[in-house]
Amino acid sequence: xxxxxxxxxxxxxxxxxxxxxxxxxxxxxxxxxxxxxxxxxxxxxxxxxxxxxxxxxxxxxxxxxxxxxxxxxxxxxxxxxxxxxxxxxxxxxxxxxxxxxxxxxxxxxxxxxxxxxxxxxxxxxxxxxxxxxxxxxxxxxxxxxxxxxxxxxxxxxxxxxxxxxxxxxxxxxxxxxxxxxxxxxxxxxxxxxxxxxxxxxxxxxxxxxxxxxxxxxxxxxxxxxxxxxxxxxxxxxxxxxxxxxxxxxxxxxxxxxxxxxxxxxxxxxxx
Numbered sequence: 001x002x003x004x005x006x007x008x009x010x011x012x013x014x015x016x017x018x019x020x021x022x023x024x025x026x027x028x029x030x031x032x033x034x035x036x037x038x039x040x041x042x043x044x045x046x047x048x049x050x051x052x053x054x055x056x057x058x059x060x061x062x063x064x065x066x067x068x069x070x071x072x073x074x075x076x077x078x079x080x081x082x083x084x085x086x087x088x089x090x091x092x093x094x095x096x097x098x099x100x101x102x103x104x105x106x107x108x109x110x111x112x113x114x115x116x117x118x119x120x121x122x123x124x125x126x127x128x129x130x131x132x133x134x135x136x137x138x139x140x141x142x143x144x145x146x147x148x149x150x151x152x153x154x155x156x157x158x159x160x161x162x163x164x165x166x167x168x169x170x171x172x173x174x175x176x177x178x179x180x181x182x183x184x185x186x187x188x189x190x191x192x193x194x195x196x197x198x199x200x201x202x203x204x205x206x207x208x209x210x211x212x213x214x215x216x217x218x219x220x221x222x223x224x225x226x227x228x229x230x231x232x233x234x235x236x237x238x239x240x241x242x243x244x245x246x247x248x249x250x251x252x253x254x255x256x257x258x259x260x261x262x263x264x265x266x267x268x269x270x271x
Contacts, residue, residue, distance in 0.1 A: 001032045006240035009041040010203030010210030011231025019058045032105045037177040039066040044231040046071030064115045066153035088117035090131040109146040118154025141250035147172040157197045164195040180209035192251030200239030205263040207232035237262030242269045
């Protein structure tokens with residue numbers, strides 16, 4: 001199977017870039033499933049129902065969220081009705097929505113998408129490792145699903161690495177989100193799981209992690225809240241990770257970064 005994960009979509013620039021490039025990526029990479037982190041898509045803070053529907057119509061199969069999941073309050077009542085919208089699985093019991101979803105591709109392949117949120121330098125949530133174990137008790141590679149993608153929405157690369165090795169051999173891909181900077185450590189771990197500490201963002205990189213520079217800089221210089229941060233609006237780079245899995249095992253046999261448009265050097269896998 002061929003899978004594509006795209007990192008945090010930031011504001012209109014990020015949305016427009018994803019909507020522009022995704023149809024071509026789906027066709028040229030012959031993608032079976034596309035997962036996108038959409039938690040910054042609505043002016044940098046959360047996502048709204050219109051953006052969800054636009055992304056799904058453009059060819060996104062599953063959208064993950066994160067610590068900004070509830071910034072747009074309409075999502076609280078919408079998320080239970082939209083099975084392809086996933087929030088962190090280690091939110092407390094009773095939180096609206098779901099921490100995983102099972103997506104069936106056009107060829108009938110089953111892809112389980114799970115998101116967990118880290119606890120280092122983040123809001124204290126339930127144990128992400130126990131949440132993953134609970135998901136693995138229900139589903140396993142080639143036991144009930146053909147691929148498993150784990151989105152680790154976390155600040156610390158050490159915590160993301162730990163989740164990667166914890167899942168190695170049990171899932172197809174572990175990929176980090178939240179920090180908005182693409183890391184160079186994409187690889188296949190010893191047990192066969194593809195891994196990257198952060199896929200980067202889909203947004204304008206002439207910015208401070210997607211936000212306009214001046215306001216963000218002043219927050220560091222003056223240590224005062226200042227004006228509300230807003231997304232940078234220049235040309236955006238689509239950043240993500242392409243994975244090809246082995247149909248016999250569900251594990252990864254190829255992993256490559258995807259960068260397209262904007263300021264970063266472009267790279268797109270060649271089939």
